[in-house]
Amino acid sequence: MSGRLAGKVAVVTGGARGIGRAVVQAFATEGASVHAIDRFADEVEAVAAACRKAGGTVRAHALDLRDADAVAAGFAAIESAAGRVDVLVNNAGVIFFKPLETTTTEDWDTLISINLRGPFLCARAVAAGMKARRAGAIINVSSNAGVRGGMDETAYCASKFGIEGFSRALAIEMAPYNVSVNTITPGHPVHTAMSETTYGAAQRLIWKDPAEIAPAFVHLALQDASGLNDRYVRAWDLVQDLAAGRAA
C-alpha cells in the first residue's frame, strides 16, 4: 500500500472484469475506499473479497447500469454510507460488430444505454456533491473508437464519440468547482473479456494485463481542475510518462 488515494471514496463501474477490475485493485492498493459496481454479482463480490483479503477496503454493488432507478438508489446508498464520492470511474461498457442494416433497435438502445446513458446517470448522481465540496475527479473510459470510426461499429463509435462530447461539456461545467473530468483509452492492446472477442492475432501477441495501465487511472483520480483536466488520455503513454518522470 502506498496510500496516494488514502481517505478518498471511489466508485468504479464494471469492476468485475478487465480494466475495471484492475482499477478497483489499484485504487484499493493506493488506500481508497472503493465501491465496485457490476451486473455480475458473484464476480464483483469475488473481486472485492480478494481486495479485502489483501488489506484493501472494497465493497461490491450488484447493479445493472441500464436501470436508472437502481443506479440512483445505489449511489444514494454509497453516499449515505461513505458520506461522499470523490472519484468516479465510468468504465463499464459493451461492444458488438454489425453492419447498420442488421443492427436492431434493441442492439442500439442496449449499447447506448450502457456505454453512454450509464455514465450520464452515474455522473449526475455525484455531480451535486462534488460541486458542493469543490473537489472530485470523473474519469470516463473512451476508446480509439471515440475519436475515429471503425468498420461495423456505428453504435460503439456513436457511444464513445458521445462520451467524448459529454466529457468535454462536463469538464467546462465542473471546472469552476475544481472537479476534473477526463476521458481515457487504453492506448495499447489489453487482455480483457471484451478484447477476447474483438482482437485479432497481431494484437493478441502484444496485449498487456490491464494492471499495467491502472497507474494512469490512479494519476487521473488525483487531479483537480487545475491539473490534468479536460483531456483524452492514452493510458499506456501516460504510464510511460509517469515511469520516466515526465508527467505533470
Ligand SMILES: NC(=O)c1ccc[n+]([C@@H]2O[C@H](COP(=O)([O-])OP(=O)(O)OC[C@H]3O[C@@H](n4cnc5c(N)ncnc54)[C@H](O)[C@@H]3O)[C@@H](O)[C@H]2O)c1
Ligand atoms: N478491451 C479493450 O481493448 C478496450 C479498448 C478501448 C476501450 N475499452 C473500454 O474499456 C471499458 C472496459 O472494457 P473491458 O475490456 O475491461 O471490458 P470487459 O468486458 O472485460 O469488462 C466490462 C465490465 O463491464 C460490466 N458491465 C457491462 N454492462 C454492464 C451493465 N449494464 N451494468 C453493470 N456493469 C456492466 C461487465 O459485467 C464487465 O465486468 C469499456 O468501456 C470498453 O469500451 C476497452
